[in-house]
Amino acid sequence: MDATRNVPLEAWMQEHGFSSNTLADAVNQAIGDLTGKVGGLDGASVRDWKAGRVRWPKSATRAALEEVTGLDAAALGFVPRRRRSPIPAPPQEDPDMHRRTVITGVPVALAVAAAPAVAAPRRVGMSDVGRLQRRFAEIVARDHRHGGQLTIEQRAAALADEALALNSAGSATQRVRGQIYASAASFRSSAMWAAIDGRRFGDAQTHMREAQALAEMSGDQAIKFRIWSHVGTMYRHMNRPGDARAANDVARGRSITRRDPMFASLGLARQAAIHGAAGDRTATRIAFDQAQAAMNRATADAYRPVWMTAFYDQAELNSLALSAYLALLQWETAESHGYRCLAALRPHMRRSRGIATARLARAQLGQRDTEPAVATAMSIPLDAVRHPRVADMLSTFGVDLRRFAPTSPHTVAWTQYEREALP
Template identity: 30%
Template sequence: MAANAVLKARMSELGLTQDELARQMNTALQRLGGRPGDVSARTVRNLLNGTTRRPIGRSCVALEAVFGCPVADLGFSPPRTAAPPEDPVLRRTFLLAATGTAAAAIPARPLRLGQSDADRFHREYTELLRDDSRLGGTRRIENKAVELAARTQSSLASGGASDRIRRQMYRLASDVTCLAAFAAIDARAPQRARAHLDRALTLAGLARDGETMYRVWDHLMLASSQRENHAEAAAGAEVMKQSSVARRDPLYASLGYMRQANALARLHQPAESLRAMNLAEKAFGRSRNEQPSGWIAFYSPAEFDALSSYVWTALGEHARAESCLHRTLAALPDDMVRNKALFTAHLSLTQARQGEVELACATGRRSYGMLLPASGSQRTTNTLARTRQDIEATGTKAPEAVSWIEESRRWT
């Protein structure tokens, strides 16, 4: 009984544990057939160790949905006969659920999708990214991202696309869904973000792309952290670190270590947190001579300092956090309005926690003034609210502080 090395390699490429693959298979079965799946980690273990060499029925359909290819391409023996009776129903349901189109609307002769179509969808995605960098987590951006992801998937309904274009479109649909999730995170709506990310995981699996899967895990870790589930966030960071893309590219490895450092600091494990942050810095240094492309390009030296400041804040090292934030704000381009306002709010918080009350008030006022009228960045206003609480706790009667406390109550 030989282990299935092909399936193991594909799971490693996508950063999937046995539990996570079981969860994704069950999610796919729920979406395909309308009823929950019963795949367990033991089922996956049997698939990996060779006990199950020819998956059939719902297991077969779920595997193909998650990985986006026939089970024969995953190291299994193909089905001996035609699929069981429920299989065509599941497959038709999958097509309808994934595209939102009626069967009658599918053309008899499939339209051929090409690179120009993929580029057109990508231009819409780029416009949404620009809006997000300026405004932050508005429901308008979140909803437009959901709608764009649905249209991207719908374009694949006819099946008229090469494997390269199909994977590119699924990758884009996952990225756009991640953008919707990040808008929800910025709006402090982690449950809504989690729902988007469950969908993005399936799309990343269909894209068969490790970098796309890594991005989903990064956002899952952020949603867990926002729900104060720091143990889950640390586990998510561990998946990021162990992914194939992190083993291949030091920039991805650095971000995984940085996310882990943040989670461990909040779990009150300072030594382990500092060790992870040191590894993040070393990996980041190894990547400096390379020009990042795609989503990971956000992880610039300015972002590295900003994320470092979060770790120092969690560890109570507020002077170090302030130093990092000054470097971040000096390096950020002016068009990144949302991030400038957010990091300025964190600067105000670090100043308040060092007893610099009047300076913190002035910085907080500057942060709020940066937000555009249509901004939805609840993370920024929540940080300013925490600053106000810390200043109120000092009992200060300084006129500047009293005035700012009253003023800031109207913002948050």
């Protein structure tokens, strides 16, 4: 094997089903999201990476590639360029000066050696907290692009540990220590969410316990809400609606839901999705009406944490409604919410778009609209169909399609597509 080939990149592409052309397309789109201008890479560019002809792509390309893969450029086998430092010429010595330095320097050296080494104590401050918060924003962005990946879970857990290490790195005020614990809890809750999203529920529960303890030490109401709201979602996905409702009630009981209607809206919308999973039509409708009313009361200029502003809006409310009404087998209502969700989704919500599109296809199939259902399912981008939740939904979609319309030409087309394109 050629020693210059980028083996880690080739292995990642093979594991995730990317060709040179499809990876180039994904990176171009990520460049567009980051810079406002779509990139100009093609399959030949990626082949140059794999062959080792390009060892360190440009900064915008590296950032986009890291967004697509969820890995640092170095972990993908790229090698930073080394800068050559000029070697300074040795200084010309004055023999008399050298002799005086040797003679007079002996007592000074002895005095320095005898003096104890005292390191100045490090002061941990809000600048350190700011760096943690910027890294947390990067984790949130990766989650919305990819979702469910083990690499995101591991990265978030490692950053939680890094945040906690700051508390042992030096002195800090009580306020700063509280912010550090809140940052650690935020990272750990993101690790928990990545595990939930990837269907790794045992790992999610381990992260949950860590996150809850850190949140209590922080005293931060917003992160406590996030963690308990995630717990409710986890139990809903585990088909434990009673536990899901109880956990979500804890989230909704946080004081922040009384101060900010947007938090109240999210708690009610997730409660409605839990009612849908439990088969309670009346409670589902009432909770969604209340969630919409609370959202309508929320002011746009209120301060909210980045994890909240990055995802909760009208599109997410409709996404939760789509999920609930699918569970209730109310296909037409679910389809309506599906279209509204997709129309309002922000461009960076790639994982959410894949999930909503898969759910929309199921709502159409529930009405026996086979042709549009298959077309909708086939419209999901290939990078999104690899998401664990999307893959599960499309697998179920195929089973139901063959049961409802076993001889339909659309079923034949889907089965072939499933065999050739899906993981």
